[in-house]
Amino acid sequence: MAExxxxxKxxxxxxxxxxxRSESEKVYQIAxxxxxxIANACRC
Structure with missing residues (x-):
């Protein structure tokens, strides 16, 4: 069996x-x- x-997730x-949607540029980057x-977060 394959590994x-x-x-x-x-x-x-x-x-x-x-x-x-990140395409709307309503996000900021988390470092x-x-x-x-390491991630993008929405500006809600």
Missing amino acids: RLEVL TYKTYVNGKFP DKKGRH
Whole structure:
């Protein structure tokens, strides 16, 4: 049997009955202490 791959879960934000879209540029980047990008967060 083949070895299983680890798959990271992608969490979705649901605000006021809608999923905010990153294409609308209503997001900001979150970085770790070393300045590496780790996530995008919506400006809700």
